[in-house]
Amino acid sequence: MARQADCKVLLFVSPVAEELTCPICLEVFNSPVMLECGHTFCKECFHVCMENKRECPLCKSPCSVDYAPRNNILIASMVDNLLIYCRFGISWNPTSQEWEQTTTNSNLSAVPYCKEVIPLSKKEDHEQNCPFRVVRCKYWTLGCEQQVRFVQLDEHHSQCPYLIADRYDKQKDVKIQRLQTQIEAQDQQITKLQEANKSLHLTLTQVVSFLQEQFPAFEVPNILDPKPILSKQSTELQNCTEISDVSLHDEPLEPVFYERISNVEENPLQVVDSLSHMGGIESLAMSDNFLISACWDGTVNLWNLTDLEHSGSLECGADVRDLFLRDSRYLYCGCSSGILSMWDIEQQHKLAETLIPSNSDVLSQVAIQNTLFASSVTSKIYQYETT
Numbered sequence: 001m002a003r004q005a006d007c008k009v010l011l012f013v014s015p016v017a018e019e020l021t022c023p024i025c026l027e028v029f030n031s032p033v034m035l036e037c038g039h040t041f042c043k044e045c046f047h048v049c050m051e052n053k054r055e056c057p058l059c060k061s062p063c064s065v066d067y068a069p070r071n072n073i074l075i076a077s078m079v080d081n082l083l084i085y086c087r088f089g090i091s092w093n094p095t096s097q098e099w100e101q102t103t104t105n106s107n108l109s110a111v112p113y114c115k116e117v118i119p120l121s122k123k124e125d126h127e128q129n130c131p132f133r134v135v136r137c138k139y140w141t142l143g144c145e146q147q148v149r150f151v152q153l154d155e156h157h158s159q160c161p162y163l164i165a166d167r168y169d170k171q172k173d174v175k176i177q178r179l180q181t182q183i184e185a186q187d188q189q190i191t192k193l194q195e196a197n198k199s200l201h202l203t204l205t206q207v208v209s210f211l212q213e214q215f216p217a218f219e220v221p222n223i224l225d226p227k228p229i230l231s232k233q234s235t236e237l238q239n240c241t242e243i244s245d246v247s248l249h250d251e252p253l254e255p256v257f258y259e260r261i262s263n264v265e266e267n268p269l270q271v272v273d274s275l276s277h278m279g280g281i282e283s284l285a286m287s288d289n290f291l292i293s294a295c296w297d298g299t300v301n302l303w304n305l306t307d308l309e310h311s312g313s314l315e316c317g318a319d320v321r322d323l324f325l326r327d328s329r330y331l332y333c334g335c336s337s338g339i340l341s342m343w344d345i346e347q348q349h350k351l352a353e354t355l356i357p358s359n360s361d362v363l364s365q366v367a368i369q370n371t372l373f374a375s376s377v378t379s380k381i382y383q384y385e386t387t
């Protein structure tokens with residue numbers, strides 16, 4: 001069988017002598033064997049012939065069934081020494097319909113190619129390591145179908161359109177890993193908090209039963225149900241602070257405040273300087289009379305709108321996350337740990353306080369008339385009545 005069947009393409013540097021070609025397949029001998037008659041064939045060609053008729057295909061000399069021809073070492077070594085061009089240095093010429101060394105094909109002169117001339121016996125060794133062998137891009141798993149010469153691979157990789165996809169993929173992996181670590185840490189934190197919550201609940205139960213024993217008249221407040229507390233306290237406090245007597249504040253504002261705001265761009269510290277919280281200010285609200293600021297340190301400050309002078313403080317007891325002002329007078333403060341308090345800012349007096357059921361941070365609130373909605377970090381929104 002032809003050597004070309006397994007080596008695909010052979011291009012000899014000079015024409016091959018007829019003595020080195022097999023009379024059956026007409027190609028250069030591949031593992032030549034010699035019969036007793038002196039004729040030589042490729043080993044495989046000989047065996048194929050013997051399946052038809054046990055005789056020499058040329059001179060018809062008979063061959064017995066157990067006849068094993070000898071290797072033709074002389075012819076084999078002559079074939080091994082035939083010089084060929086590396087297959088990464090040859091190309092198909094469509095005009096001449098032949099393979100030729102790339103040097104002779106002007107169309108491909110810009111493409112790097114192998115100029116090596118090698119003995120046929122070294123063909124595989126050389127071509128496996130040839131710097132001009134054709135390889136595929138390392139991002140082929142991401143979809144790059146580009147095949148390039150080995151020497152051009154680095155250059156291609158540096159500008160392969162799939163490089164970005166690869167980086168994105170790796171970044172994504174890193175981010176996922178980081179998030180998983182965070183999730184694990186959060187889970188541990190949750191477990192710890194749940195345990196702490198359990199032991200607190202136990203202590204609380206003990207305290208309550210102790211108080212009940214000592215003071216039979218003691219009423220146990222239902223701290224896990226915020227609705228009745230806020231409503232009840234509000235009603236009581238509403239009476240004693242006369243919230244129903246709300247006066248409107250129609251006095252025009254003095255221009256100084258607006259000047260300050262308009263100056264913010266040139267001198268942004270001007271307004272901030274006048275506020276004196278012990279930490280970051282997380283929320284602002286504004287009534288007809290006051291600018292109201294809420295701080296991490298648990299304080300809410302009131303600033304007189306006309307001169308921005310400090311005009312009062314409310315102590316909320318925990319990091320104040322969000323303020324909501326209703327009817328320019330009733331201030332809702334949503335804090336961390338789920339503390340929700342309601343104030344009358346004209347009297348600077350706390351009207352009611354409660355805990356949201358999950359004891360988790362309050363993030364935002366809105367209220368209209370006597371309905372308050374408070375959102376928490378647990379993705380829940382609680383509704384309260386604030387009569």
Ligand SMILES: [Zn+2]
Pocket residue numbers: 001002022023024025026027029030041042045
């Ligand atoms: Zn042959």
Ligand SMILES: [Zn+2]
Pocket residue numbers: 035037038039056057058059060061
């Ligand atoms: Zn013969």
Ligand SMILES: [Zn+2]
Pocket residue numbers: 086087088089114115116126127130131132
């Ligand atoms: Zn080569």
Ligand SMILES: [Zn+2]
Pocket residue numbers: 137138139140144145146156157160161162
């Ligand atoms: Zn590529």
